[in-house]
Amino acid sequence: MNGAEVLLRTLVEEGVDVCFANPGTSEMQFVAALDRVPAMRGVLALFEGVATGAADGYGRMTGSPAATLLHLGPGMANGIANLHNARRARTPLVNLVGDHATYHQVYDAPLQSDIRSLATPVSGYYSSVPRVEDMAWLAREAVAAALGPPGRVATLVVPADLTWTEVPGSVPPIGPQARAGSGEHRAVGRRKPPPGIAPARSRVEDARVEEIAGILAAASRVPGGSGGSGGAASAGEVTILIGGGALRERGLSASALVAARSGARLYCETFPARIERGGGLPEVQRLAYLAELAGAQLDGTRHLVLVDAKAPVSFFAYPGKPSSLVPDGCVLHELAGGGDDSEDALERLADALEGLGCRSAAGIGAGGIGAGGIGAGGAGVRRPTAARPEPPSGPLSASLLAAAIGAVLPEGAIVSDEGNTAGLFVAGATADGPPHDWLCLTGGAIGQGLPLATGAAVACPDRPVLCLEADGSAMYSTQALWTQAREGLNVTTVVLANRSYAVLEMELDRVGAGARGPLAASMLDIANPELNFVRLAEGMGVEACRVSDAKDLTLALERAFAEPGPHLVEAVLPRGLS
């Protein structure tokens, strides 16, 4: 058995059985081994950014890593942007990169490059296999590192000669001692994370839960919000910011209870990797992308409680504007970090508040959470599902597009959201809809939407995937459509075609660039020539249509969701910011 087969078998044993691949010569043994390890599903991508973005989508939906397979430094490079997003999403992901044979690397052949330097900025774990005997245990270590917690991109570089070398003996997975040269080949029956990575999430200490409960309880008893910097904080001066693992049903429910019992404001991070929504779940407002709006949301906050979320910062810097969005004088409290069991901490916080005599008042709390006196189990905070809004009609605008999607979003949908400015209203229009998952652009590296949707559809073949894709962003990774067609994935892509980099029209003003001249304006205008996404999709085997009326959009969406396989709808919107 050669190294490539050992690698595949080890990954499959560890539960990694999907590989989004764009292989080259140095990965051919891996490709050949697919027929000997058919449990590994190879999904071909025409561009590496599709492979890495798909692995991100897969990992977000399953909590378990998919593998990639990339070709040397340039292949790694093409995958970096979406690995950057995966890193920000803390997605478990095993990033396999083929390398030249160990002995070939000194020759500086044309494809030689510094893979480590390219990979480390996006990798929470990096290793290059030094000997074929180390293939199995390093693969296990990479899987363990990917899983974390928190999840991370684990990059494993595999030199070509180690894929074709026969592994001596009966292929026991070999422990790290072998690498150190101790001569003792220790079989490792299960994966073990590398030093510095915990094997499981930590339970938050009681003292921390109680301390934060005390702050929330004290504030809940201070009337009004006029205490200023001198007096005790009031409930309205405490804000809870949740993110990461707290954005699934259990964490959302517990958060809503905490907010209801304390009267604190509740927000979630601006770009969650994955948030459960709809089906009556508490709707937690996202902190706004625009620093000006986020500042208003946080205004007057004197205590900011972070639950698996980072202290809020402005996405970009702007002249004369602060980078940190934490109000002056505000004290930060971290209930739970990325390696902690945040849902458990939130539930214990809710219980502690009850123990301190804090009871929900009907109608209190951000986002309309109204149920009172319910246990910390959480299911009770679901609101009754609202009736479906009527499908709208009329010339498409950003708001009518949102209403159309709100009218037809199927139950169990997964939304890959790279709608950017034109998609701004869709989240609001779907909050009261049926249960669904929402995946955001976590790292700001555009070109995520189509690949992420692809991977989510591979992960969840029985769920409909809706990809909201801005036209400018779509053009970074259209190749994902081909993989969707090849695999027959149930992805419906709506291209939000406003024919411009509309977000930059706004940002040009925000950075203080003053009045734009015609040359600057032309650099934000992608209407010359006009992109035709119907032809682009058809060129990659995906059925597509173009609509400019909200009624036609709902009809096109209903048809796309009803039929198997991928579809694309180009939704023509007013030019630029709308």
Added chain:
Amino acid sequence: MNGAEVLLRTLVEEGVDVCFANPGTSEMQFVAALDRVPAMRGVLALFEGVATGAADGYGRMTGSPAATLLHLGPGMANGIANLHNARRARTPLVNLVGDHATYHQVYDAPLQSDIRSLATPVSGYYSSVPRVEDMAWLAREAVAAALGPPGRVATLVVPADLTWTEVPGSVPPIGPQARAGSGEHRAVGRRKPPPGIAPARSRVEDARVEEIAGILAAASRVPGGSGGSGGAASAGEVTILIGGGALRERGLSASALVAARSGARLYCETFPARIERGGGLPEVQRLAYLAELAGAQLDGTRHLVLVDAKAPVSFFAYPGKPSSLVPDGCVLHELAGGGDDSEDALERLADALEGLGCRSAAGIGAGGIGAGGIGAGGAGVRRPTAARPEPPSGPLSASLLAAAIGAVLPEGAIVSDEGNTAGLFVAGATADGPPHDWLCLTGGAIGQGLPLATGAAVACPDRPVLCLEADGSAMYSTQALWTQAREGLNVTTVVLANRSYAVLEMELDRVGAGARGPLAASMLDIANPELNFVRLAEGMGVEACRVSDAKDLTLALERAFAEPGPHLVEAVLPRGLS
């Protein structure tokens, strides 16, 4: 005047007046400044790999750098693959990367990443502007570094706050002393390369020319090639390998003279950045990509003379095959390196050979160089131009495709060659054609062809550009078609559609992977679904057609070359390796 405008003005002063850009928020001041510095031409790309590949094509054709404009780490990352090719081509290129504001970087905002780690593997120069006062001199230094010699990718990172900060005083370009804090603001009126980079090419020492002349002359007097390792080398046991700057008319002519006078074998590097061909210029065979064939070309070589070329190595490693292609016992002699004036060295070598009594014999030398007794000026080695071959007809094959192109290639054409396996015969079919330039895939990072053609067309608007693009490779950077349409560039793209990663079909065997199973075969097959390049091109505003007969290909090419603006011809070839 703000930092962005200073940057633009300085670049224009230094002769850098084209910028291939894919900007984001952190680059908006640069975009706004375009209207105040209209001498800088901004060329918008929808994907960073198009911008970097186009800058490579521009630099190869002009010898002078274009700038890029990329957005933070992820934008840099998307541009790396084609920067890798530019690095291998030693193209002068100023790679501008916007960064977060200096004070914003500690906040780890979503787009924060380690740009230096990403950039250094492809950058021969790297600097990040620390203060607005350093903008001008660092821009000058970056241009100087890019120019070399040899040319290189000079990456300059520009934090956003330094683009909107007003530059104090009368905007003198400031010298490096200011950075060291000496307080002395030294105006630098012209660019100066950073330490370690020479300001001009070096003249090769006489002693080296004479030494190599002596070896060639001695060998030319030894009859036959049977000397073996014991005796003196014969002419047939000396091989000259030329590359880089030696592949333009002057260097080719001098090389041909050297070969004719010495009887040595003459080859050029496998993937030249740019080689002049046709119009009767000496045809110098390229060293083969396949190590097996290259080994045969070099077989028996006992002295290998390198002229701006690296010692030949196998592109990839293969089981049981050597990485180095230099025959055992062969002695390497470097006449000129990348920083040397290789054409001058070759001409002096030719003269020295004449001085040593070596005269050209008619018909001697590789590639059919037959003129004897001509001066080192070189023009005299041009052969008479052959008559145009008749346009072929019949179902397209790799050889008929080559014949069709050979029949219609226009005078002065620039060929961007990413035809890979299916394009193998085109070089042979065009060698006797009118004068043209040929640009190869220098670094093996596929996705170069379309962007490179785009930049070459911007550089040389009066010359027709032919892009030979394999279908698999095309899908890495199709977005270049949109920029071609937007700029009305005279690029004719021929997509060589064999519906497979054919090179990998061959490589799968060469790495010893044995018989392929259906799963492996499917990973090399891009026919499911079939890509429709006509629709893809039309989706980006480029007129396109599909042909499957050689006659139709010539007609389509003639029409495309005759009409202004970009065209695409999808040439349907037999499936897989042909």
